[in-house]
Amino acid sequence: MAKKIAVLVGSLRKESFNRKIANELSRLSSDGFDLEIIEIGNLPLYSEDLDQSPPQEWTDFRQKIKNSDGILVVSPEYNRTIPGALKNAIDVGSRPYGSSVWPGKPGAVVTSSISSLGGLAANHHIRQAFVFIDVPLMQQPEAYIGNSSQIWNDDGTAVEETQKFLKDWMGAYEKWVNGFSKS
């Protein structure tokens, strides 16, 4: 059966370059991998007050993460750190205390930016949170996609150099996930 990878896109923008990168990763992935973007824009802001009677959106989100075999984050950097919507999703999945859906899911992080820095700071801030929620993260290769507005062909695919990078990177992540296969 194909491995189900839950993809979290840190931008809520319709024409998001990160969403396009996530779609390219899906297109360039192997047959044995099924990437699905799990929407995070509809999640009410996390508050412990709601733990006793959680919003349906939280319950659905947590279930989708539970059902997945891996977590792939594709995100921009906002003000040199994690976009709020993505951080909220991380927090929602981590609670109620003792019932986090994250531990043990093999993860990886891609960041991109319209600048040349590729979202470096956000990438490492996401990694920091993932250490605490016990997501075993692929360390290498790293993925910082710079100049994200300029890497597209007219048909919406990424330019050749970026496609090659994304395909190789995805192959490395697939190996990482396969290393965690349930026996």
Ligand code: FNR
């Ligand atoms: C940005 N952007 C940005 N870029 C960057 O490299 N470092 C940063 O700290 C920020 N900060 C930031 C804050 C906010 C609120 C916005 C909206 C944007 C620019 C960012 O790289 C650009 O908008 C990307 O296009 C966002 O990704 P999507 O929406 O295209 O996926």
